[in-house]
Amino acid sequence: MKNYLIIGGSSGIGKALTEQMALEGDVYATYNKNEIDSIIPSVNYYHLDVTADELEFEDLPDEIHGVAYCPGSINLMPFKRIKPAQFAEDFELQVNGAVKVIQKVLPNLKAAGNSSILFFSTVAVQNGFNFHAQVAASKGAIEGLTRSLAAEFAPSIRVNTIAPSLTDTPLAGKLLSTDEKKEANAQRHPLKTIGNPENIAQLGAFLLSDKSAWITGQVIHADGGMSSIKG
Numbered sequence: 001m002k003n004y005l006i007i008g009g010s011s012g013i014g015k016a017l018t019e020q021m022a023l024e025g026d027v028y029a030t031y032n033k034n035e036i037d038s039i040i041p042s043v044n045y046y047h048l049d050v051t052a053d054e055l056e057f058e059d060l061p062d063e064i065h066g067v068a069y070c071p072g073s074i075n076l077m078p079f080k081r082i083k084p085a086q087f088a089e090d091f092e093l094q095v096n097g098a099v100k101v102i103q104k105v106l107p108n109l110k111a112a113g114n115s116s117i118l119f120f121s122t123v124a125v126q127n128g129f130n131f132h133a134q135v136a137a138s139k140g141a142i143e144g145l146t147r148s149l150a151a152e153f154a155p156s157i158r159v160n161t162i163a164p165s166l167t168d169t170p171l172a173g174k175l176l177s178t179d180e181k182k183e184a185n186a187q188r189h190p191l192k193t194i195g196n197p198e199n200i201a202q203l204g205a206f207l208l209s210d211k212s213a214w215i216t217g218q219v220i221h222a223d224g225g226m227s228s229i230k231g
Helices: 012-021 084-112 133-153 179-187 197-208
Strands: 003-007 026-031 044-047 066-069 115-120 157-164 219-222
Touching (some): 012 026, 012 066, 012 197, 066 084, 066 197, 084 115, 157 197
Parallel strands (some): 003 026, 003 066, 026 044, 157 219
């Protein structure tokens, strides 16, 4: 039985990924501010604040076969209104938090012998969108980290990132708060739909599993065609 650690497993894509990986092995999932609205009996849940100076995990197995780092934020505003401290807050959550987690569990990943790390970015890194400077800056750092760690950890640990477009999660609630907003955002995508957490979680489960054993250092777009199709 393989062991998986999902950071931010209580909501949105992280929750859907936790549910998916619980079918594949033993799952250890963390939460912070979001309440867990449906407990999966087989999952071990931990409270974790990834912005803390020191991270502590209790009773993790010696071998971790896959880690997914799911915490994120979507703060959209004109560049001239963004304070440097706001850039720093996003970077702390989305980049430094990921770094601290991976450094903490790296011995467990190495002990597994053939393991996988999964990060999350956004289509806004590749495609320039108005008011996305804050989120694109930190997620751009994640894409660079992905390629660097994939090179450093090969061949024993694979590292990949999923870059979704707008997905129907609580994190995107303000952007999808009405049927009109959902329809307008759906029409921006070539597939004319909004993504859902299960779409992304199924891809995430593939990248964490041995089924993707020859894939590393990749930023894979799950975005309804937005990053590659014009028309």
